[in-house]
Amino acid sequence: MSRMMKDSIQKKTIVGNWKMHTTSCDAKQLAKGIVDGLRNEEGVSIILCPPFPYLAVVGEILKDTRISLGAQNMYPEKEGAFTGEVSPTMLLDLGCKYVILGHSERRHKLGESDAFINEKVKVALAAGLDVILCVGETLAQRKANQTEALLDRQLGLGLANVKSAALSRISIAYEPVWAIGNADHHATPQQVEDAHAILRARFGQIFGKDAAAMVSIQYGGSVVPDDASALFSRPGVDGALIGGASLIANEFLAIARSAVAETQALSH
Numbered sequence: 001m002s003r004m005m006k007d008s009i010q011k012k013t014i015v016g017n018w019k020m021h022t023t024s025c026d027a028k029q030l031a032k033g034i035v036d037g038l039r040n041e042e043g044v045s046i047i048l049c050p051p052f053p054y055l056a057v058v059g060e061i062l063k064d065t066r067i068s069l070g071a072q073n074m075y076p077e078k079e080g081a082f083t084g085e086v087s088p089t090m091l092l093d094l095g096c097k098y099v100i101l102g103h104s105e106r107r108h109k110l111g112e113s114d115a116f117i118n119e120k121v122k123v124a125l126a127a128g129l130d131v132i133l134c135v136g137e138t139l140a141q142r143k144a145n146q147t148e149a150l151l152d153r154q155l156g157l158g159l160a161n162v163k164s165a166a167l168s169r170i171s172i173a174y175e176p177v178w179a180i181g182n183a184d185h186h187a188t189p190q191q192v193e194d195a196h197a198i199l200r201a202r203f204g205q206i207f208g209k210d211a212a213a214m215v216s217i218q219y220g221g222s223v224v225p226d227d228a229s230a231l232f233s234r235p236g237v238d239g240a241l242i243g244g245a246s247l248i249a250n251e252f253l254a255i256a257r258s259a260v261a262e263t264q265a266l267s268h
């Protein structure tokens with residue numbers, strides 16, 4: 001399938017990454033606000049990733065809606081003596097369909113290595129969770145012209161030994177570290193398009209052209225409603241992973257609506 005055909009039919013994916021925000025009361029209100037605010041967003045896949053303690057309450061609210069539940073992390077073991085950790089089995093038990101892995105905050109603040117992330121990716125897929133693998137360069141790496149090498153490395157190592165049967169359950173989030181939670185440092189639509197092209201090409205080297213044409217690549221880094229259309233109209237930008245703006249129901253929904261509008265525009 002050609003890129004143009006793919007662009008015209010692929011649903012965009014909008015992920016709300018709530019990070020370590022909300023109380024149980026806020027989480028319920030936010031999830032309800034998003035569910036109640038939905039209109040005709042069939043043309044977009046929406047995933048909410050609340051903190052672990054609120055997965056169950058948010059999952060209840062999302063039941064029988066078009067919105068899926070995801071987790072922000074997991075430990076790559078089914079069960080055992082891993083104090084404080086959460087297994088893929090537990091996430092599935094709570095109704096999660098997705099898990100975000102390799103987020104830059106976990107790489108840089110909690111020291112997660114590519115090898116550990118790869119372990120998580122394989123275990124998550126084997127358990128039956130769909131994976132959103134985050135990759136992205138720091139500002140220093142971008143300035144040193146290392147963006148391509150870094151993206152190649154994080155994608156290659158993160159997906160090492162992943163079986164091709166699982167490919168349809170993997171999506172990638174391009175999240176340049178310098179643009180996350182940083183209103184002063186937005187990536188331009190061109191920078192996003194270029195990085196997505198690098199990732200898609202690398203994905204193609206590993207898994208073949210057809211898989212590369214199908215893989216969903218989302219962008220994350222201070223996405224707000226005002227910027228969403230410009231991003232979603234770019235070739236190869238298949239959605240967004242949203243932090244800050246996902247904590248405000250109306251902003252999150254406005255971004256989802258931009259995704260629907262741009263998908264419709266691309267199919268005409």
Ligand code: PGA
Nearest residue numbers: 180181221222242243244
């Ligand atoms: P942000 O977070 O939208 O607040 O920049 C995105 C992310 O880190 O997933």
